Amino acid sequence: MNISRILLCVSMASAMLAPVVARAEDHGEKSLAARVQRLEDEEEIRMLLVDYGRSLDARDFVKYASLFAKDGEWSGGFGTAKGPAAIKAMMDKEIGSTPAPQPNSTYHLLTNFAIDVHGDTGTVWSRWAFVVTTKQNTPSIMYGGHYDDIVVREDGHWKFKRRAASNDIPHLDNPAPAK
Secondary structure, eight states, X not given: OHHHHHHHHHHHHHHHHHHHHHHHXXXXXXXXXXXXXXXXXXXXXXXXXXXXXXXXXXXXXXXXXXXXXXXXEEEEXXXXXXXXXXXXXXXXXXXXXXXXXXTTTEEEEEEEEEEEEETTEEEEEEEEEEEEEOTTSOEEEEEEEEEEEEEEEETTEEEEEEEEEEEEESXXXXXXXXX
């Protein structure tokens, strides 16, 4: 009788655990798919950051503005603009009228990408440095700072919802250091 009871208990436990085991196996597959999707999203966002720097340095403000969502916002030393058309107009006004720099004479370094994706939105923190050519024909960092971004998937592609550029060096709120 004890063997019958044990077999009955094992059968009942197996029946009750079957859905849990099946769900765990499905979760593993979803988890893998979710991890792959997250990696793909992070890579597309990383390329968004690279395209931002390339189009800024090339002064291709049509491409630059296309990296922002329909209601995307840029905020920084030039002020604030909302929407791709307003962002393009701001960039044209602030730096678009100056001649494009000679190749490799000025450029931005973008580094330390910290990307956090949650479905169709995410946040990004990164550093930037603006490099100029000195009179001695050597590179020099003129400004350094960081970006705080909110990104969103719009029409199947990652875009900037909000990009806030902050100057850290020199910190514009502080007076120049004594010599």
